[in-house]
Amino acid sequence: MKFTVSSTDLTQxxxxxxxxxxAKSTLPILDNFLFVLEGNNLVITGSDSETTFKTVIALExxxxxxxxxxxxxxxxxxxxxxxxxxxxxxxxxxKKILNIIWQNGNANIPYMPADDYxxxxxxxxxKSITLKANVLSNAISNTIYATSDDYxxxxxxxxxxxxxxxxxxxxxxxxxxxxTFSIDAKGEKSSFSLPKxxxxxxxxxxxxxxxxxxxxxxxxxxAYFKFDQNLLVSKLIEGNFPxxxxxxxxxxxxxxxxxxxxxxxxxxxxxxxxxxxxxQIVLKLSFNQIEISTQDxxxxxxxxxQLVCEYNGTPMEISLKANFFEDILNNLPYxxxxxxxxxxxxxxLIVPAETESQEEKISVLLMPMIVTY
Numbered sequence: 001m002k003f004t005v006s007s008t009d010l011t012q013x014x015x016x017x018x019x020x021x022x023a024k025s026t027l028p029i030l031d032n033f034l035f036v037l038e039g040n041n042l043v044i045t046g047s048d049s050e051t052t053f054k055t056v057i058a059l060e061x062x063x064x065x066x067x068x069x070x071x072x073x074x075x076x077x078x079x080x081x082x083x084x085x086x087x088x089x090x091x092x093x094x095k096k097i098l099n100i101i102w103q104n105g106n107a108n109i110p111y112m113p114a115d116d117y118x119x120x121x122x123x124x125x126x127k128s129i130t131l132k133a134n135v136l137s138n139a140i141s142n143t144i145y146a147t148s149d150d151y152x153x154x155x156x157x158x159x160x161x162x163x164x165x166x167x168x169x170x171x172x173x174x175x176x177x178x179x180t181f182s183i184d185a186k187g188e189k190s191s192f193s194l195p196k197x198x199x200x201x202x203x204x205x206x207x208x209x210x211x212x213x214x215x216x217x218x219x220x221x222x223a224y225f226k227f228d229q230n231l232l233v234s235k236l237i238e239g240n241f242p243x244x245x246x247x248x249x250x251x252x253x254x255x256x257x258x259x260x261x262x263x264x265x266x267x268x269x270x271x272x273x274x275x276x277x278x279x280q281i282v283l284k285l286s287f288n289q290i291e292i293s294t295q296d297x298x299x300x301x302x303x304x305x306q307l308v309c310e311y312n313g314t315p316m317e318i319s320l321k322a323n324f325f326e327d328i329l330n331n332l333p334y335x336x337x338x339x340x341x342x343x344x345x346x347x348x349l350i351v352p353a354e355t356e357s358q359e360e361k362i363s364v365l366l367m368p369m370i371v372t373y
Contacts, residue, residue, distance in 0.1 A: 001037050001066025002090035003059050007082040007102065013044055013055045014076050019201050020232075021072050022048035027118070032069035034117045037062065046072060049118060051198045053205075056229040066091060067114035070098050078107050120233055123219045129163055129187035131216065133209035133227060135360060138333075139181040140203040142362055143172035145331050146179040147196050155239035158195040162241075163187040171244055176324050178244055178347075178365040192218050193241055198234035205230055248365055249347055252340035254313030256285060257353055260337045263290075264329035266305045270294050271322040273303040279322045280369055285341070286315050294322070318344045319369040328364050344368065 017033060025031050025048060034045040042057045068091060078100065079087065088101040091111065098109045140159060148156040153175075160171040165188070170181040194202075202225055206214070214227040218236070225232040267281065274280055274294040284291040288311055293304035318341065328350060329337075336353035350364045 001035070001068060002063035002088075003037060003042065004061040004086050004088050005042065005057060005059055006084065007079055007087050008084045009057055010087060011076075011079055011082070013057055014072075014079075016201075016205060017044050017046035017053050017055055018072050018076055019204070020046040020048060020051045020053040025049075029069055029112060029116050030118070031072060032112060032117075033072045033075065034067075034069050034114055036067050036114070037065045039065070045117075047118065050235040051195070051201065052120060052231075052233040053201060054231040054233075058229075063090075068098065068111045069114050069117055070109055070111045074109055075100075078109070121222070123217055123222060123224065126217045126219050126224075127188050127190050128215065128217045129168070129185065131183070131185055131214050133206045133212045133214050135183055135185070136214050137203055137206040137209070138360060139170040139183065140199050140206075142331055142333065143170055143179045143181050144196065144199055144203065145327055146172040146174055146177040146364075147199075148174040150174075155193055155237055155241050158193045158237045159199045160191065160193050160241040160244075162191045164189045171241070173242070173244060176321065176367050177328060178247065179328075180244070180248075180363045180365075182361045182363070190218075191241070192220075192223055193237035193239075194223060194234055195237055198223075198232065202232050205232065247347065248363075249340075249342050249349060252342050252349055254285070254311075254316070254341040254343075256290060256309050256311040256313070256339040256341070258290065258307065258309040258337065258339070260329055260332055260334055262307055263337075264326065266292050266307055267322060267326050267329060270303045270305055271326065273301040274322050278369070280319055281322045281325070282317055282319050284317045285311055285313065287312060313341065314343075316341065316344045318348060320348070320366060321369055324366055328366060332362060332364070334362075 030047055036043040040059050040062055042059055045054045082102055085103050090099045096110055098111045100107045143159055156173055162169040165186050168183050168185045172179050217224045223234050223236055270281055270292045275296040281292055281294045289306055290309050291306045295302040334352040334356045336355055338351050338353050340349040347365045347367050
């Protein structure tokens, strides 16, 4: 193997691919990048056996093709600080050494043959859907904060893709928060759950993309995400995601319209005085006013703040966990939101105001708490 590559291109792609590699791998070869050079294309792969990321760099100067694996951490650190310049990379097959030459220096890294690197398995009877890169990126960004870390309920430790011929929903829940990102994308009625690690990697890889297509193919065990010159493959979470539609309250007669930023800032101020163990706040609703309050009896602290809003519903008080409420308000992309209530014992539903764009609609459910003070 022998080729020349831009240090900038190589550094960027190695950084992205390295996110798929585990900090500690059960297979030593998975501590390595897989380099496959065929024609003018260098394919770089990183994997932890459950999440695999591939990217392609188009090269102009290729002398000799080849397949090797090289230690990921060493190679990434070796070239990380180089300013933009050509790097020459070649292999010494007799010594099993990868030679790297840059403008003011060089390095030698031992490599391993590529024969033992795990190969991707083809999908069995795959289904597919195509989404725009920016839509998928937004969907992940607006739901991933609500995923669970409960090892007893693994089905909730990722993002649920609920696809149908009419409307598709991308959903996440930690049993306290339920986020539903609805998009006008039609696919065959089916579903799968993508693990949090793969979702984060996909979100970062799509961050700078706009209207480009992301081709998603999946079966009962794996999902393939193909976009630009990249391929992300992830093992899917086993088990059934809960029936999230059943817990979303219907016929919420009490509607409160308010500025998201105002409500977020007030929540942050009042939350400072809440009991750290419970993070409990109380929302008191009255005609065109919402009061946020908290009290920590143990430390004799309390706070309250009133905000003007649009509300003509039943006066009520509802207790919430401030940390969850803040997370929701911080992640919603809307200026004006509507809080929907059935009564103080039922979940609160947060949706965009009618003045907001409805192309990608986000709704968030938050479970109430029992007042402890």
